[in-house]
Amino acid sequence: MALVAGCGGSDITEAQAPGVAAGGDTGTSADTGAIDSGTTGTTGAATGDTGAAAPGAQTGTDPAAAANAGTAANAGAAAGGTTGGAAAPGTKGGKAGNAAGGGKAGGAAAAGGSAVERTVASHAIFGGNAPCKPATLSEVAIGNVSTLSGVLGELFSPVRPALETWVASQNACGGLNGHKIRLYIEDDQGDPSTASSKVQAMIQSKKVLAFVGNIQVLTVDAVKPVIERSGIPIIGADITNATWFGSDKLFPQGPPGFGVAFGYLDGAVNYFKKKNVGNIWCIEVPRACEQINRAMKELAPEFGATFKKDIQVSITSPSYVQQCLDFKAAGVEVLAMTFDAASMNRLARSCSQAQYFPKVLPYPLGVGNEKQFLQGNKWLGDAYVTMNHFPWFGNSTPAEKYWQASIKKFNPGFTSGGAASLGWTAGALLVAAAAELPAENPTTADLLKVLYQFKGQKFTELGGLTGPLTFNEGGTPKVPYCLFAGIANADNTGWAKAISKPKCTNKFAPSDPQGK
Template sequence: MNGRNPLRRATAAVLTAAVLLTGCGTRASEEEVRAGAGGGPVTLDQATLDQVRAATGAGTVGGTGALPAAPGQAPVAVDSGAPGGATVPGAPAAPAAPKTGTPTQPGAKPAGGTAAVNSSLTCTGSEAPVVLGQIGSFSGVLGAIFASARTAAAIYAQHINASGGLACHPVTLYAVDDGGDPSRAASHAQALLTTRKAVALVATFAPMSMSGIVPVVERHKVPMVGGDAIDPAWFDNPYLFPQGAGLDALVEGGLRQTVQSGKTKLGLLYCVEASLCTSIAKSIPARAKAVGAEIVYSSAVSLTQTDFTAQCQNAKNAGVESFGMGVDGSAIARVARSCAALGFYPQFASGGGVMSPAQSKDPGIRRNTMTTSSGNAPWTLTDTPGQKEYHAALARYAPGTEADGNSITAWASMKLLEAAVKNLGPAAATKPLTPADLMTGLGKVKNETLGGLAPPITFSPGQQAAPQIPCVYYALLSEKGWTAPNGSKPVCAKK
């Protein structure tokens, strides 16, 4: 994907992971968050904290500036912005990190009651660590909606270490922010794979900067496991392994859901920030016609655009009943306000990952309603073992953190890596895990649903590209909040 990046760099990266990293050992800066094995408190500046709170709908940070921690643990220390990076007075530092990779006997239960992932192994505690890297657009316009993906991946690192590690190997995760810039993403990918010695990239959320990441992954022959699955490279590269449906399936599913709701005259707004948006926009009229709908109005817009009165008026004149939104949640809220000023209340349709928890509370969007399709199971439900584990981990390590589409997608990405390691059998615990090992384990993934988090996923040894997954999950945002019209059952296109 060719990324044009007009986005302004935020004052600091959205480091929502700070809420949960106390006690597992963390280092944080504008560029990087470390989760998993290791020691040291989290230090964040006030601008970052305010952005974190805004993204999660919690308001600004007050008092000592300490972020809440998991029950029984000290709050996370934060940087006051004082010279030398002094911590806020009264904000205690995080305790020393607990040892990871401690012995886990067969059938043992980790803290929190989840089933041990190493039930067939006896861990010695001396297994080599597994280093993983995460790249995402965690600042700028996309930062608010992708922040939760960073949080979920960090929660997983804590959760898996409390469960005995990946095949007894303690996990360290480095998360970096590319700001939506392909060149910056390439630099980060290179550093993660060479300096940090990451054996895989995981939970990648970089739809505008994949063109910088993919060549680095190919050069180092390292797997990239799970992420937003928006760029075509996810289904066109031997080193990329998506954890759910891609953009084609999401578009098809969104159109079908819109028609099922009785809306057949559709409008489309799509961003100018990425060429992929334009490409998809060109294909949608034919796709809409195939499911019994008609695109009666479309327009390119900017993610930073403040007023959409002209687009709303033109769509109203064209008889638009539902607006397909190829923009982020913040822009959707501004469209709702502009249209409401004209007495025009179209339904919205988009992907489940475009909204942050705070944005989903917007009264204008809720009044109009919004249908979404997602590649992974509804984040609002606890119907399957995978969803239950996800919610339990959120409650334990980041109490008060709201589930959302990108959070559960990132969690599913980490679970896909876990499934790949499990496919290696007991031998995985006897030596350091390598990128080649992970590629082997991924090639053995067959009809894997990740405990109900995804439609059946199948890869094959030495595959040239991951097969498309034609199944999506529906969610509806209304004045009642998020609901899942089809429950936790995926809706699959007919072959």
């Protein structure tokens, strides 16, 4: 297999952040505690074509300042400069003029990047260098309906603070093409009928233009018909199963579970250097877990691996000793664990009792709440967590640095995990979709128009937060398997390494509908 490197409802608005310069834009939260948003000043004028930032006033601090100091050669968006800078990444050599404050526009954009691509690339959320300015245009209503209570709700709960952080930071840095974001969040409690009714109610009463980052592992099949009838899309989701990849109104921000199976095998063979693999998977989410299990069997020969055994279990089981003995007898050297983190820790205790110590591959959304996973159980030490989202603890790329700085500024200390990464990347995808929202009367159609331009070009990688995305009006999405990873430390108390550059393949598992 060829691998390619790289590749009860509440609403949230903005409020002034502590320490932000006087005169900042201030808002309040209607139903929940306000999320600090504050304002950010712009850096000084860029000089000529060098793009070096000249001294200038900073009334606030751009959360991405540490990552984007304003010194990049030929940076665009000059404040009062004489020429625009070089075209954003994806173009070659031309000057894209977008001087703010009276400077003359630069030359025509070079081939290799559309207007949307350049606009998207400039956003701080993607590691771009455009100045941060608070959103001042009319509010845009955006919805989220997720499973936020119960056993699975605790696992998925980090999506909420991640989206709250996104709203605060994005409203402080341009909003949705200048529009302030008002986010409404509802809990579907893992019940399909509740999910469909709350989605419908939010469309009717809140007039949302789109949903963002819905975590609906058990409820998406009930919600999909509502979305298709209404035409109101879901932008970014939990991407656990094929349903998210079966409509032109659903916009996944990363690969499906079939791709997770690819990541499992890559971890087993290329990280652990072992080829005898197995998988323990859950009864409670049968479609998603079965799809991963089947794809793992299908893809194993491509990696030269041998799929030795799989066992389906319930996440409510108090012990897995017998299953550990069965995997041990089958010669499974590397074990994928396709269920939640609490069950992983029970499995660890059971297998330690059975004197079975394989290398382990946790399911990424199983680490949706990292505190449930990082319990100091050494059996889970050195775990290789393949991820169909960027590693939330990463801090190496400009986009990751902006994510970390935004948390520090607007929402420090929240419980993070894979669900948080999914929510943040969903928000980033919505920012990209909003690149052509008009100042007056923005509509869902404006978002869809841009999303259907996503054809795998570099700009759709959102600054490295995801791999290439292709969306097709009247068809279905196509998202190649691009997997990030995280490696737990030996004591399972934290993270030893974040792999922030994904490995990608252009192959699909035979059972993945995308490959047909």
